[in-house]
Amino acid sequence: MANDFPLGPIPEIRNIDANQISPVLGQLVAAVNAGGIGGPTGSTGPAGAIGGTLGYTGVAASTSNTVTGPAGPPGPPAGPQGVTGITGAQGFSGGIGPNGQAGPTGPQGPTGITGVFALTGGAVSPTGPTGPAGTGSQNTGYTGVKGPTGPTGGTGPVGPQGPLGPTGVTGNTGPTGTSFFVFRPPTTSPGVTGQVWSNAGVLTVSLGPGT
Secondary structure: OOOOOOOOHHHHOOOOHHHHHHHHHHHHHHHHHHHOOOOOOOOOOOOOOOOOOOOOOOOOOOOOEEEEOOOOOOOOOOOOOOOOOOOOOOOOOOOOOOOOOOOOOOOOOOOOOOOOOOOOOOOOOOOOOOOOOOOOOOOOOOOOOOOOOOOOOOOOOOOOOOOOOOOOOOOOOEOOOOOOOOOOOOOOOOOOOOOOOEEEEEEEOOOOOOO
8 A cells, every 4th residue: 555644644634624634534544554654553552441541632723724805896986876857847928918008099180271162153162182191199008017927847856866886896715824733642542432542653543432
């Protein structure tokens, strides 16, 4: 079997996730037991005394090994302003004012010249020409008063609001932190199924109490 851990088993698990330590240690134990790392497996040592004290529990992995990435850039500006509402209709025109009073009558023209009597008695002379028109003129009446201005139309409705701008892009994820925790297995059997311990320098997976 090829040696998957040329630098030794411990340096391989220094910077891995805490949840991956047990699976990796299981692989290390299988590799050690298969040979090729530190020579062939020695004979099994005598079992420890029953009721022996358990080894110290390993230090919990650090949970503050990440850095928050920078905030993303702000989104684009808000959408354009809505269009102006429609202007209200124009008010009605005022009514027509009353007619002005009639002007005074002009003076009467002079009477025409009376025709000449005929030399013979009794004959009526022809009618004289019509006299010239009078010089007086009819005055124009006063202009009526202007009617009141109609009321102003109501204000048109407000135009709709413009659409919202798109959401800004998400910032980049910050770099993953580095853990400097070094796993040190206990040197006595923990008596817990699946937990790894160092049996005289050989990594061993416990199968329960006493193993």
